[in-house]
Amino acid sequence: MKKQREIYTLPLDALVAVSKQLSLYENRRGMDSETFFDRYQKGLINDEVESVEWANAYQHYVALHQELESQLRVAA
Numbered sequence: 001m002k003k004q005r006e007i008y009t010l011p012l013d014a015l016v017a018v019s020k021q022l023s024l025y026e027n028r029r030g031m032d033s034e035t036f037f038d039r040y041q042k043g044l045i046n047d048e049v050e051s052v053e054w055a056n057a058y059q060h061y062v063a064l065h066q067e068l069e070s071q072l073r074v075a076a
Contacts, residue, residue, distance in 0.1 A: 011071070015064040018057055025054045033058045 008014035022033045029036065037058045039045050 011064050011067050015061065015068060018061045018064060021057050022054070022061060025050070025057070029054075033061070 006017060008017065025036070026032055033054070036045065037055060040051060040055050045051050
């Protein structure tokens with residue numbers, strides 16, 4: 001199956017999309033993303049495809065969140 005790539009021009013749009021993706025993973029696994037990522041980094045969760053995708057999505061979420069916080073501080 002071929003992956004689709006979405007391109008967002010605004011960080012907020014990307015954050016919303018990644019948040020929805022994280023929510024799907026969290027509901028499937030019954031664990032919040034922060035807990036998952038902590039356990040993943042400690043090697044307590046294997047490197048199956050879904051785990052790698054979830055970890056990447058969480059890292060993307062954190063980066064977007066930090067970018068938006070930074071922009072809000074500058075604007076304030």
